[in-house]
Amino acid sequence: MSAPPVDVTTPLSAAPHSLASLTDGEGQLTLSAFKALVRQALLLVRSGRTWPKSKTFNLEHDSRVDATKGASSCSGRLAKCGWHARSSLHSPDHSHGLKFHDFREGLAVDHAVKEQQYIHDIVLTDSLGKVQPPSALDGNLIKESRIELFHTGYNLPVLTGNRDFSQMFLTVEFQPVSKPMSDAHIDEILASLEGKGGQASDEAAKATDNNGLASFVNIQLPVKLDNCPEVPKEYVRAYYASVEMVRQTDDDGAEWWMAVQSDSSGRIPLMFQEMAMPSKVAPDVPLFIGWAKKDKEDKTSSNAV
Secondary structure: OEOOOOOOOOOOOOOOEEHHHOEOOOOEEOHHHHHHHHHHHHHHHHHHOOOOEEEEEEEOOOEEEEEEEEEOOOOHHHHHOOEEEEEEEEOHHHOOOOOHHHHHHHHOOOHHHHHHHHOOOEEEEEEEEEOEOOOOOOOOOEEEEEEEEEEEEEOOOOOOOEEEEEEEEEEEEEEEEOOOOOHHHHHHHHHHHOOOOOOOOOOOOEOOOOOOEEEEEEEEEEEEOOOOOOOOOOEEEOEEEEEEEEEEOOOOOEEEEEEEEEEOOOOOOHHHHHHHHHHHHOOHHHHHHHHHHHHHHHHHHHHHO
16 A cells, blocks of 8 residues: 655655745745645545554553554655554553543644653754744634754664754644544545635534544654754764654543654665664654653642642
8 A cells, every 4th residue: 555645846755845945935834835734644644544554563551553554655765765654542541541631742742852751762852943834724623733843863773873854843733523533524624725624514523622532743844954953973864754643532542643754864775774664663652651651740749749
């Protein structure tokens, strides 16, 4: 199974973009770029549900992670770089009492900064500023969006070599609905992005705070930034794009899905990179669960003082 075709103008892929091609003269993400990226992300989420499973990992913190892969729809070098995905379901009963709110706080708010606290290969996280989201967004379906720019560095094994990345990080939170990220919900958002929606359907209708379920997506895109530091010594500039979808479940837990397309650059043969990817993305789940558990306990203890 292949990933959906990328947008011709604003492809969601591991090929870097210039920031100027994504923003207007006021430093705001253009509406066309926003729509293209969100559209591709949601199509990737839906397509990812049909990708063949490559492996299942049973990891710490009662974390069962299914790994899947979608073939690349890109041309050239990226034709060999597939989309590697993982999915996991987290009930509060089996995830140390963590609820959707805890996943949102850890993954949708200051994601890059917090990620360094539980993925120890990340040795550098520098904020390079923010980009304003478009102002003309459909408030019936999109609750909030945020965009930040980061320079990150990974300390990897000697034979692999360290990598650094220059990324744009876009978070889109959606209004609560009865069945978040269902096909009907995704269809409604896609129609709205095309200017054909504006009012939610019965199944995906905006619900009250009492029975609506939340969801969000994170989109990371490699970008070329004028204020990004030069590639540090002993590092190689690499590129990746990723999509993360988190939706609230009926028991106030979370379904967490993530897919990444990576070009490690340097001397690593793409064949070896592709073979290693499933085992690289799965461990992030228990690492996050362990971190979120401790973070919640620390906050509870602090509030009790």
